[in-house]
Amino acid sequence: MADTNHFDVVIVGAGVSGALIAKQLGAAGKSVCILEAGIDYKDSAAEALQRFYTAQAKVPESPYTPAIVTPDAQGVQSPSNPSEHVIGRATTLTLGEDSWQNSNQAYMDQQGPLAFASTYERVGGGTGRHWLGTSLRFPPNDFKMKTVYGVEEDWPIDYDDLEDWYGKAEHEMGVSANAADQGYHDIGFPSGYSYPMPQILDSLVDDAVKAGISGLEPQEGIKLEVTNTPAARNSVPFQNRRQCAGNTNCIPICPIQAKWDPTVTLYEARQSPSVEIRFKSVASEIVVGEDNLVSSIKYLTYDTFDGGQTGSGEVTAERYIIAAHAIETPRLLLMSTNDGKTPNGVANSSGAVGKHLMDHPIYLSWAHTKDPVFGYRGPLSTSGIESMRDGAFRSKHAAFRIEIGNEGWNFPIGDPYTTTLDFVLGTNHSQLNDSGTAQQGKGLVTALNHALTRQFRLGFLVEQTPEDNCTVGLSATYKDRLGLPRPSITYDLSDYTKMGFVAAKKVSSNIYAAMGAKEFTKTITKEDADSDPTSFSVTYDANGAVVPEGTAGATTEYFQYFGAGHIVGTYRMGSDSTNSVVDKDQRSWDHQNLFLVGSGVFPTVATGNPTLTLAALALWAADTVLADLG
Ligand SMILES: Cc1cc2nc3c(=O)[nH]c(=O)nc-3n(C[C@H](O)[C@H](O)[C@H](O)COP(=O)(O)OP(=O)(O)OC[C@H]3O[C@@H](n4cnc5c(N)ncnc54)[C@H](O)[C@@H]3O)c2cc1C
Numbered sequence: 001m002a003d004t005n006h007f008d009v010v011i012v013g014a015g016v017s018g019a020l021i022a023k024q025l026g027a028a029g030k031s032v033c034i035l036e037a038g039i040d041y042k043d044s045a046a047e048a049l050q051r052f053y054t055a056q057a058k059v060p061e062s063p064y065t066p067a068i069v070t071p072d073a074q075g076v077q078s079p080s081n082p083s084e085h086v087i088g089r090a091t092t093l094t095l096g097e098d099s100w101q102n103s104n105q106a107y108m109d110q111q112g113p114l115a116f117a118s119t120y121e122r123v124g125g126g127t128g129r130h131w132l133g134t135s136l137r138f139p140p141n142d143f144k145m146k147t148v149y150g151v152e153e154d155w156p157i158d159y160d161d162l163e164d165w166y167g168k169a170e171h172e173m174g175v176s177a178n179a180a181d182q183g184y185h186d187i188g189f190p191s192g193y194s195y196p197m198p199q200i201l202d203s204l205v206d207d208a209v210k211a212g213i214s215g216l217e218p219q220e221g222i223k224l225e226v227t228n229t230p231a232a233r234n235s236v237p238f239q240n241r242r243q244c245a246g247n248t249n250c251i252p253i254c255p256i257q258a259k260w261d262p263t264v265t266l267y268e269a270r271q272s273p274s275v276e277i278r279f280k281s282v283a284s285e286i287v288v289g290e291d292n293l294v295s296s297i298k299y300l301t302y303d304t305f306d307g308g309q310t311g312s313g314e315v316t317a318e319r320y321i322i323a324a325h326a327i328e329t330p331r332l333l334l335m336s337t338n339d340g341k342t343p344n345g346v347a348n349s350s351g352a353v354g355k356h357l358m359d360h361p362i363y364l365s366w367a368h369t370k371d372p373v374f375g376y377r378g379p380l381s382t383s384g385i386e387s388m389r390d391g392a393f394r395s396k397h398a399a400f401r402i403e404i405g406n407e408g409w410n411f412p413i414g415d416p417y418t419t420t421l422d423f424v425l426g427t428n429h430s431q432l433n434d435s436g437t438a439q440q441g442k443g444l445v446t447a448l449n450h451a452l453t454r455q456f457r458l459g460f461l462v463e464q465t466p467e468d469n470c471t472v473g474l475s476a477t478y479k480d481r482l483g484l485p486r487p488s489i490t491y492d493l494s495d496y497t498k499m500g501f502v503a504a505k506k507v508s509s510n511i512y513a514a515m516g517a518k519e520f521t522k523t524i525t526k527e528d529a530d531s532d533p534t535s536f537s538v539t540y541d542a543n544g545a546v547v548p549e550g551t552a553g554a555t556t557e558y559f560q561y562f563g564a565g566h567i568v569g570t571y572r573m574g575s576d577s578t579n580s581v582v583d584k585d586q587r588s589w590d591h592q593n594l595f596l597v598g599s600g601v602f603p604t605v606a607t608g609n610p611t612l613t614l615a616a617l618a619l620w621a622a623d624t625v626l627a628d629l630g
Pocket residue numbers: 012013014015016017018035036037038060119120121122123124125126127128129130131132133134135136251281282283284323324325326328329332564565566567597598599608609610611612614
């Protein structure tokens with residue numbers, strides 16, 4: 001009888017990478033088992049929407065399971081206790097001064113000094129369920145920061161190596177864009193290349209920014225330009241899915257699946273009879289055999305989120321692929337000590353597993369225009385300013401891309417609710433109801449029309465440097481309901497990254513001034529920086545060099561940052577096995593039949609949202625595995 005637990009390939013994680021790889025392998029007739037910690041997306045889609053509609057706090061994690069809030073004895077909704085959940089994950093609701101290190105609320109055991117502010121999902125389809133869909137290529141210089149600017153690291157691959165894989169990923173996921181617009185910073189396309197769908201139309205907000213900055217002086221020698229953003233979102237019907245209806249709900253869930261998410265590809269993968277997914281199956285140990293090859297993966301099963309372990313299993317394969325994203329992958333590697341045989345975890349002879357945790361910390365600013373720009377329509381973002389993703393300034397401070405938001409002040413202050421309540425109750429949390437007047441009837445409608453149609457915001461996604469002191473480890477104290485150690489995080493921002501915030505703030509103010517818009521960005525004070533785990537200060541001299549606070553003639557500024565959801569860099573690729581975890585093929589240096597995929601392999605975070613690049617790399621890894629299997 002055939003062994004029902006032996007496969008050509010075992011994949012851990014049914015998110016973006018896992019889904020793309022499973023589809024390729026299944027189409028080639030290989031037998032594949034995906035172990036997925038979360039529940040089946042088929043069971044959860046309607047439920048997820050319902051949970052989101054009724055959620056009081058509409059954060060990216062709200063639709064997904066296990067619920068991030070539960071009612072306490074008095075019926076008050078508060079963050080659930082992660083020790084009581086079999087598959088915990090982080091939520092932005094626990095980034096407050098009192099909650100970020102409260103282990104009864106926050107899943108990650110945050111050690112500081114700053115808070116890691118990004119989150120992810122553990123559900124069939126992974127974090128790609130709640131992503132925005134922005135699908136940018138990285139400019140060539142992002143792959144060779146050390147060579148070109150003398151900072152950070154070089155990748156062991158360059159843009160040319162990835163170019164074809166980018167094209168394949170764009171067609172697999174369904175990206176809408178015009179290639180002619182995307183060739184900035186030397187991003188190349190094969191002659192005649194076209195994206196699978198034309199671009200999503202620019203919004204009225206985009207048009208206002210474009211017109212407003214047309215006369216703006218170059219910033220650090222760079223002329224700013226608005227560029228339409230490539231997005232894995234249907235501009236026309238595609239892959240049996242509808243075209244975008246423009247209702248600004250892409251994060252955390254597109255109700256009509258006009259936005260690509262991994263469940264689209266998982267569905268296709270599951271049409272292959274040789275692809276099996278085991279949901280509610282949490283990989284708990286990667287077993288290494290005598291020959292130093294991975295010999296199996298053990299997993300634990302559960303029925304309900306708060307019910308504990310109900311069973312266990314073990315699967316074997318010719319090749320193993322870990323696609324559990326950049327916090328759960330290092331967690332699994334570090335947990336896999338093999339009764340002391342791999343005391344520092346699997347694939348960790350370099351000691352680099354869990355190191356160099358990165359994100360694109362966001363500088364968020366917002367303003368009110370003179371004339372209406374009519375936000376709250378279209379996808380959350382349709383254009384950006386990509387001009388400062390590269391330039392000579394990168395030898396001194398971090399680069400950034402500027403996302404133009406179409407969702408009014410939803411991100412900064414939770415609008416339209418906050419402003420509406422201000423005008424109904426006579427409060428002024430939005431700063432738009434200076435007189436503190438409570439309105440009703442026609443007056444209320446006029447006031448809200450004036451206030452809401454002029455709102456817009458900019459999000460500056462700042463490049464973070466890879467540092468040894470930004471880590472994912474195993475908590476010595478806290479476990480989940482399966483008895484597995486929860487992730488422990490240390491996190492900080494380098495001077496180079498902080499000076500990127502200083503540059504971003506300057507550019508932001510210049511844009512609003514050029515547009516004649518009134519800025520409402522929250523002023524961060526020293527007190528904020530001292531108490532808020534997502535705020536910091538930076539002091540610099542006239543040359544832009546960071547100096548100790550109090551230095552004569554120096555300037556000190558205070559900032560708050562937000563997580564971008566771009567979790568990067570915790571098992572990086574390299575060309576030297578002593579300081580990297582995988583080679584350029586994403587194959588573990590230590591175990592030749594083990595592949596680690598996802599943004600954890602990025603040596604640097606670069607300047608673009610990571611998913612298109614990790615998808616391109618996943619397709620490349622699938623090809624290598626197929627070649628291995630013959
Ligand atoms: C709010 C938000 C917006 C975003 N928007 C964008 C965007 O516009 N553009 C962009 O490029 N990126 C965006 N991202 C990032 C994007 O979502 C991630 O880069 C992408 O989902 C990562 O894919 P992945 O396959 O590596 O991981 P995931 O998609 O997270 O998949 C990992 C899978 O592994 C499973 N898993 C975890 N642990 C185990 C285990 N022990 N056993 C079995 N299974 C396990 C999880 O359940 C999950 O299904 C956004 C992220 C957030 C949070």
